[in-house]
Amino acid sequence: MSNEPEVVITAYPDGPYLVRGAYKIVDANGNDIELTRRTVALCRCGRSSQKPWCDSSHKSFNFRDPAKTGRSTSRKKNTSDDPPSHL
Amino acid sequence: MTVAAESSVAEFPQRWEPPLPNSRGPITEVLFKALVGRPGALGKVPSNERDPLSDDDLHLALYACYEIHYRGFAGVDARWEWNPALVSFRGQLEQAFESALIECFRVTGEQDPSTVKSMLNKIANRSGPPLSRHLRDKASLADFKDYIIHRSAYQLKEADPHSWVIPRLEGKAKAALVEVEFDEFGCGRSERIHAVLFRTTMDAMGLDSRYGAYLDLIPGVTLAPINLMSMFGLHRRLRGAAVGHLAIAEMTSALSNKFVAEGLRRLGYGADATGFFDEHVIADSIHDMVALHDLAGGLLEQDPSLAGDILFGASAWAGVDAAFAQYVLDSWSRKEPSLHTPGGSRLS
Ligand code: FES
Ligand SMILES: [Fe+2]
Ligand SMILES: [Fe+2]
Numbered sequence: 001m002s003n004e005p006e007v008v009i010t011a012y013p014d015g016p017y018l019v020r021g022a023y024k025i026v027d028a029n030g031n032d033i034e035l036t037r038r039t040v041a042l043c044r045c046g047r048s049s050q051k052p053w054c055d056s057s058h059k060s061f062n063f064r065d066p067a068k069t070g071r072s073t074s075r076k077k078n079t080s081d082d083p084p085s086h087l
Numbered sequence: 088m089t090v091a092a093e094s095s096v097a098e099f100p101q102r103w104e105p106p107l108p109n110s111r112g113p114i115t116e117v118l119f120k121a122l123v124g125r126p127g128a129l130g131k132v133p134s135n136e137r138d139p140l141s142d143d144d145l146h147l148a149l150y151a152c153y154e155i156h157y158r159g160f161a162g163v164d165a166r167w168e169w170n171p172a173l174v175s176f177r178g179q180l181e182q183a184f185e186s187a188l189i190e191c192f193r194v195t196g197e198q199d200p201s202t203v204k205s206m207l208n209k210i211a212n213r214s215g216p217p218l219s220r221h222l223r224d225k226a227s228l229a230d231f232k233d234y235i236i237h238r239s240a241y242q243l244k245e246a247d248p249h250s251w252v253i254p255r256l257e258g259k260a261k262a263a264l265v266e267v268e269f270d271e272f273g274c275g276r277s278e279r280i281h282a283v284l285f286r287t288t289m290d291a292m293g294l295d296s297r298y299g300a301y302l303d304l305i306p307g308v309t310l311a312p313i314n315l316m317s318m319f320g321l322h323r324r325l326r327g328a329a330v331g332h333l334a335i336a337e338m339t340s341a342l343s344n345k346f347v348a349e350g351l352r353r354l355g356y357g358a359d360a361t362g363f364f365d366e367h368v369i370a371d372s373i374h375d376m377v378a379l380h381d382l383a384g385g386l387l388e389q390d391p392s393l394a395g396d397i398l399f400g401a402s403a404w405a406g407v408d409a410a411f412a413q414y415v416l417d418s419w420s421r422k423e424p425s426l427h428t429p430g431g432s433r434l435s
Contacts, residue, residue, distance in 0.1 A: 012376040037274050039266055041373040054372040056341035 016041035016054035104161035105299025112144030129172035132179040139187040146307035152177040153317040192402040200391035211338035218412035219343035222350040242285040246271035251320035259385030284363035291359035304426040308414045312407045327396025332404035337378040340371035
């Protein structure tokens with residue numbers, strides 16, 4: 001257990017960051033933001049109207065994962081989950 | 088640390104058991120006549136030429152057969168649950184329903200596992216009947232109440248059908264399903280169980296929030312998607328379809344629930360009524376990712392041969408759900424009731 005990270009933050013393809021583990025989230029003044037669930041999604045696209053949470057606004061304008069559109073990553077990403085091209 | 092003391096207003100009423108609904112045709116007549124007696128023999132399913140994807144008689148019968156595995160009915164002996172005659176009767180109904188689903192929604196041939204996620208995205212992004220948009224912008228209060236009653240048939244047991252799937256999965260897919268289900272069931276807080284939030288919505292709108300209270304009013308086209316979930320959940324061989332269905336349901340939920348919440352606010356309702364829908368905007372933005380990438384993706388990694396089943400479950404769910412939405416919109420635009428009248432089906 002000791003080398004398990006306390007918090008894991010995962011960037012999901014074309015979506016939010018999911019946060020799992022023993023964390024707390026505070027606002028700009030350091031006040032706790034109430035957590036009602038174990039796993040939360042933090043907005044990554046910038047368009048959520050309920051920040052810090054993701055409210056699926058990323059879908060309304062087809063947010064695309066920056067990792068796929070240029071930024072180099074150490075691990076080669078499987079591109080099979082690319083969204084359909086008609087979007 | 089907080090101490091949970093007082094029980095929430097939404098606590099389950101004690102000892103309410105939903106009544107067995109009225110029959111709607113030959114199938115439910117045979118079934119309900121038997122169910123009020125001691126568990127024993129049951130005849131064959133009377134044949135029926137109607138559409139097995141939406142038929143009122145077939146889907147109420149199937150819904151009742153499944154209900155005996157969930158909460159049961161007042162006056163129905165709980166031992167019917169594993170009565171071989173009832174299991175066989177249910178099997179005949181399932182066969183009709185499943186064959187029709189396969190015919191309409193199963194893509195023939197092997198599916199390439201590497202394309203499944205993009206296919207699921209495609210299915211989720213297909214535009215369906217604009218029911219939630221209508222609720223947001225135009226629906227009258229009466230139509231809104233009808234809609235809530237339709238949804239009560241599933242929402243009051245929300246996520247229960249998928250819990251059947253847990254022991255049928257392992258590894259990443261199991262962990263993902265339980266992560267979603269834990270949230271559906273309130274993360275250890277009974278007042279946050281999604282079904283309980285829905286009861287609060289019904290109470291705030293002056294509707295009867297007791298489990299199963301409106302079953303007589305709910306048509307087959309509404310029951311079909313719920314029967315699909317129960318069927319996929321209760322058959323291990325259909326676990327891939329269950330996973331595909333859940334992925335699409337989660338992927339399409341957040342934005343449509345956002346619209347429904349906005350519609351309720353347009354009609355002047357506050358947080359009691361909108362709470363269920365507001366919760367789903369946030370919760371399903373999480374579940375969407377987990378269900379697509381970890382649940383469906385995880386299952387595919389373990390068993391790529393389930394690709395076709397996952398896509399079948401996804402398309403079938405999207406199809407029956409769209410049929411429900413279209414039916415409701417059509418009824419409203421024709422100024423016809425979308426629900427049956429109490430005491431008798433309008434089709435009988
Ligand atoms: S990432 Fe989902 S709303 Fe921004
Ligand atoms: Fe939910
Ligand atoms: Fe969900």
